[in-house]
Amino acid sequence: MSVPTLIYYLKTKSKSMSLTDVIEYLNKKKLELNLKSNDVLEIFNSNIGHTKISRIYNISRNTVMSIRSGKTWSSITGKKQ
Numbered sequence: 001m002s003v004p005t006l007i008y009y010l011k012t013k014s015k016s017m018s019l020t021d022v023i024e025y026l027n028k029k030k031l032e033l034n035l036k037s038n039d040v041l042e043i044f045n046s047n048i049g050h051t052k053i054s055r056i057y058n059i060s061r062n063t064v065m066s067i068r069s070g071k072t073w074s075s076i077t078g079k080k081q
Helices: 003-013 019-033 037-045 050-057 061-069
Strands: none
Touching: 037 050, 037 061, 050 061
16 A cells, blocks of 8 residues: 555544644554564563663654553564553
8 A cells, every 4th residue: 555545544534633643653653564573572571661672673662662561563472452
């Protein structure tokens, strides 16, 4: 799916999403796609704080929290929300 098609899809699915929200969503997905399964497991199992590990992997702190809470990557970590 091309980016313009994806933006259109997101905008029509959620009328409340602004263009900024859509761009932020796409950026988050891009960052998450750059992680490998072994990276996700290391993040999930690490005792390192959210901020420090987000800098190590060049991802957002929210992405780290989402991985650890089971909101994202639960198919890899096995944690259910």
